[in-house]
Amino acid sequence: MVNSRINTENLNLWFGKNHVLHDVNLSIYDKKVTAMIGPSGCGKSTLLRCFNRMNDLIPETRIEGRIMLGEKDIYAPKTDITKIRAKVGMVFQKPNPFPKSIFNNVAFGLAIQGKYSKCDIHSRVEESLKAAWLWDEVKDRLHSSAMALSGGQQQRLCIARALANSPEVLLLDEPTSALDPQSTAKIEELCLELKKSVSILIVTHNIAQAGRISDYTAFMYLGQLVEFGKTEAVFTVPGDKRTEAYLTGVFG
Amino acid sequence: MRSYKEKSFQAITYITALTTIVLLMGIIYSLFREGIPLFGKVDVRSFLFTNSWYPTHAEPEFGAWALISGSLIVTVGALVIGIPLGLGSAIFISEIASGRMKEIAKPVIELLAGIPSVVYGLFGMAFLAPLIRQWFHLDTGLNVFSASVILGVMIVPIIASMSEDALSNVPKSIREASLALGSTKIECIFKAVIPAARSGIIGSILLGFGRAIGETMVVLMVSGGSAQIPRNIFASARPLTSTIAAEMGETVMGDLHYQSLFALAILLFAITFITNLITELVFLKRSFR
Numbered sequence: 001m002v003n004s005r006i007n008t009e010n011l012n013l014w015f016g017k018n019h020v021l022h023d024v025n026l027s028i029y030d031k032k033v034t035a036m037i038g039p040s041g042c043g044k045s046t047l048l049r050c051f052n053r054m055n056d057l058i059p060e061t062r063i064e065g066r067i068m069l070g071e072k073d074i075y076a077p078k079t080d081i082t083k084i085r086a087k088v089g090m091v092f093q094k095p096n097p098f099p100k101s102i103f104n105n106v107a108f109g110l111a112i113q114g115k116y117s118k119c120d121i122h123s124r125v126e127e128s129l130k131a132a133w134l135w136d137e138v139k140d141r142l143h144s145s146a147m148a149l150s151g152g153q154q155q156r157l158c159i160a161r162a163l164a165n166s167p168e169v170l171l172l173d174e175p176t177s178a179l180d181p182q183s184t185a186k187i188e189e190l191c192l193e194l195k196k197s198v199s200i201l202i203v204t205h206n207i208a209q210a211g212r213i214s215d216y217t218a219f220m221y222l223g224q225l226v227e228f229g230k231t232e233a234v235f236t237v238p239g240d241k242r243t244e245a246y247l248t249g250v251f252g
Numbered sequence: 253m254r255s256y257k258e259k260s261f262q263a264i265t266y267i268t269a270l271t272t273i274v275l276l277m278g279i280i281y282s283l284f285r286e287g288i289p290l291f292g293k294v295d296v297r298s299f300l301f302t303n304s305w306y307p308t309h310a311e312p313e314f315g316a317w318a319l320i321s322g323s324l325i326v327t328v329g330a331l332v333i334g335i336p337l338g339l340g341s342a343i344f345i346s347e348i349a350s351g352r353m354k355e356i357a358k359p360v361i362e363l364l365a366g367i368p369s370v371v372y373g374l375f376g377m378a379f380l381a382p383l384i385r386q387w388f389h390l391d392t393g394l395n396v397f398s399a400s401v402i403l404g405v406m407i408v409p410i411i412a413s414m415s416e417d418a419l420s421n422v423p424k425s426i427r428e429a430s431l432a433l434g435s436t437k438i439e440c441i442f443k444a445v446i447p448a449a450r451s452g453i454i455g456s457i458l459l460g461f462g463r464a465i466g467e468t469m470v471v472l473m474v475s476g477g478s479a480q481i482p483r484n485i486f487a488s489a490r491p492l493t494s495t496i497a498a499e500m501g502e503t504v505m506g507d508l509h510y511q512s513l514f515a516l517a518i519l520l521f522a523i524t525f526i527t528n529l530i531t532e533l534v535f536l537k538r539s540f541r
Binding site (some may be wrong): 054059096099111 | 426
C-alpha cells in the first residue's frame with residue numbers, strides 16, 4: 001500500500017464565471033511520479049497550480065473543496081502560503097532562472113527564509129545542484145550568471161532551486177516542452193532518480209513521456225478528471241472511451 | 253516617380269539629421285572657443301578648487317568651487333528626495349496598484365514632468381520658502397533645502413516613469429519563480445523583481461541626476477544665490493547654472509568674466525555628458541545580456 005502525499009477532495013475551481021475544474025478527486029502518491037495528460041485547455045496546468053496555490057495570483061479565482069497536503073488543508077484560512085510553496089516546489093514550462101549567479105539562484109529559497117547560516121546554504125546549494133545533476137557542469141562557475149547556461153541546464157537549475165527548499169512534492173509544468181530531445185531525456189531520467197526522495201506531479205503533452213516516467217497517470221478532459229490509475233493500466237486498458245481516444249491520437 | 257519620392261525623402265531626413273548634428277557641434281565648439289581662453293590666465297586647478305568667486309572685483313578671482321559645491325549639494329539633496337519618491341511610486345504602480353489605479357497613477361505622475369520649471373520655481377518662492385522659513389525659524393527660506401525639495405519633486409516623474417517601465421518589463425516568469433519558492437510579495441519585489449530591473453532603475457537615477465544638475469530656473473529662483481560653500485542644508489547656495497544665468501547679462505563680450513561663465517558651461521556640459529554616457533553604457537550592457 002502506498003501512502004498519498006496530496007489528496008484533493010471534490011475540488012472545483014472558477015475563474016470568474018468560468019467553471020474550470022469540476023469535482024476533481026485525485027491522490028498524489030508518496031515517492032511516485034504522477035503524470036497529468038490531456039488536450040490543451042483541459043485544466044491540467046490549472047489543477048497543478050492549485051497544489052502550490054499559484055492560482056491565487058489570478059484575480060477572481062474561486063475554489064471549493066479541499067486539497068490535503070498530509071494532514072493539512074492548504075486552502076484553510078490561516079495557512080501560510082509561503083510555507084506551502086516551500087514544501088511544494090514548482091518548475092515551469094519555460095526555464096525561468098533569475099538574472100543572478102548560479103549560486104544565488106539555488107540559494108534564493110533558503111536566503112529568504114533567513115534561518116540558515118552561510119555554511120548551511122553552501123552545503124545545501126551543493127547538494128541540490130548534485131541532486132539535479134548539474135553540479136559537475138557548473139561547480140567551477142557557481143558565481144557566473146545563470147543566464148549563460150543552456151536551456152536544459154537552466155531547467156535543471158530550476159529543479160535544483162526547487163529542491164533546495166527540501167520539498168515534499170515537486171510540480172513540473174511541461175518541464176521539457178521548451179527543450180531539445182537530449183535535454184528532455186536527461187530531465188526524464190532525473191525524475192526517475194528524484195522520485196526516491198520526493199513525490200512528483202508532472203503535466204505533459206507528450207504521451208510517450210508520461211508512459212516512460214510515470215507510475216500513475218491522470219487523464220483530464222474539459223476540466224474533469226476522467227481517469228486516474230496506474231500508468232500501465234491506463235495505457236493498456238483505458239477505462240474510458242475518451243482516454244482511449246486521446247491515447248490513440250484520435251484527438252489531442 | 254515613386255523612386256524619386258523615395259530618394260528625396262531619404263535625402264530630407266539625411267539633411268535634417270545632419271543639421272541637428274552640425275548645430276550641436278557648433279554649440280559645443282563655441283562653448284570651448286569662448287571658455288578655453290580663460291585657462292590662459294587662470295589656472296585650471298584654482299578655477300576648480302579654490303573658493304572665491306569675485307568676477308567683478310578690480311582684481312577678479314575665479315575660484316568656482318563654491319558654485320560647483322552648490323550644484324552638487326543641491327543635486328544630491330534633490331536625489332535624496334527624488335529617489336525614494338520616484339522609486340516608491342514606480343514600485344507602487346508596477347507591483348502594488350491594481351488595473352484601474354495603475355491607469356490613473358502613471359499618467360498623473362508623468363504629468364508632473366510637463367510643468368514648466370519656472371512654475372516650479374514660482375511655487376518654491378511663493379509657498380515653500382515662506383513655509384520653510386517659518387518651520388525652521390530662518391531668516392530666509394530661499395536655500396539649499398528648498399531648492400532640493402523642488403528639484404527633487406521635479407525629477408520624480410523621470411525616475412518614477414523610467415523605473416516603472418523597467419519593473420514592468422521584468423517577465424512574469426521571474427515573479428512566479430520567486431513566489432513559487434516561498435517568497436512573500438515584498439520579498440519577491442525586493443529580491444527578484446528589483447534586482448532584475450536594476451540597470452533600468454540606475455539609468456533612471458542617472459537621468460534624474462542629469463536633469464537636476466542642469467536645471468537653472470528653479471535654483472536661480474529658490475536656492476538663495478550667495479556664492480559660498482553651503483555650510484548646512486539651510487544655507488544659501490549658488491549653483492553653476494544660476495551663476496551663468498544671473499551673471500551673463502553683466503558681462504562684456506570677450507572679457508574674463510564672460511570667458512569664465514563659458515568655462516562654467518564647459519564644466520556643466522562635461523558633467524552631464526559623462527552622466528549621459530554612463531547611462532548609455534548601463535543600457536547598452538542590459539541589451540547585451
